[in-house]
Amino acid sequence: MxxxxxxxxxxxxxxxxxxxxxxxxxxxxxxxxxxxxxxxxxxxxxxxxxxxxxxAPLPYHSELFTEPVFTGAICIHTEQVDEFWEKVKDKAEVCFPVQDFDYGMREFGIYDNNGYLLQFCRPIGA
CATH class of the missing domain: 3.10.180.10 (2,3-Dihydroxybiphenyl 1,2-Dioxygenase, domain 1)
Structure with a gap:
């Protein structure tokens, strides 16, 4: 599979x-x-x-829905992290600015209009 x-x-x-x-x-x-x-x-x-x-008629939706709840992040890989940061940093709520992390990734995080965390990243040195 x-x-x-x-x-x-x-x-x-x-x-x-x-x-x-x-x-x-x-x-x-x-x-x-x-x-x-x-x-x-x-x-x-x-x-x-x-x-x-x-x-929507999907089996995992609750009648008690009040707001989006998601405890993780959606990580989207791109080779153009810095260029994309420059395009979106003033258009969305920033969680953290572009930076290098000890685990080997360069990334930034923004929130979409619902509060979902979107992280755009690439391996350092890529």
Whole structure:
């Protein structure tokens, strides 16, 4: 069995605003969405994300949904970390600026409009 790549599904109560954030700030393209804006698929280069409304008919959504909750980060690898940092640093809430970490990565972190942490990284020396 070969695993290819994960496609994170992020829950958002404000679908149009979320699509706009990813398109205008991070230069993603919206591939598809349903007529009611309950689902959207967005991509940039080899990265795909699915966006789902909390009331979309998916088995893992709770009726008690109040806000996105995610304790991790979505790490997106890019060789152009510094260039991408310059493009987005003034357009999104910054978690941490571009820097080198002891574990061998150069990265920065921003929050999307829902509060999901997005980290853009590359190995140091790459």
């Amino acid at each position: 070969e695993l290819i790549a994960p496609i994170p599904a992020l829950t958002t109560p404000s679908m149009k605003e979320t699509v706009d954030f990813y398109v205008s700030v991070l230069e993603f393209t919206c591939n598809a969405h349903d007529d009611q804006w309950r689902f959207a698929s967005i991509h940039k280069d080899d990265v795909t994300l699915e966006l789902v409304h909390p009331q």
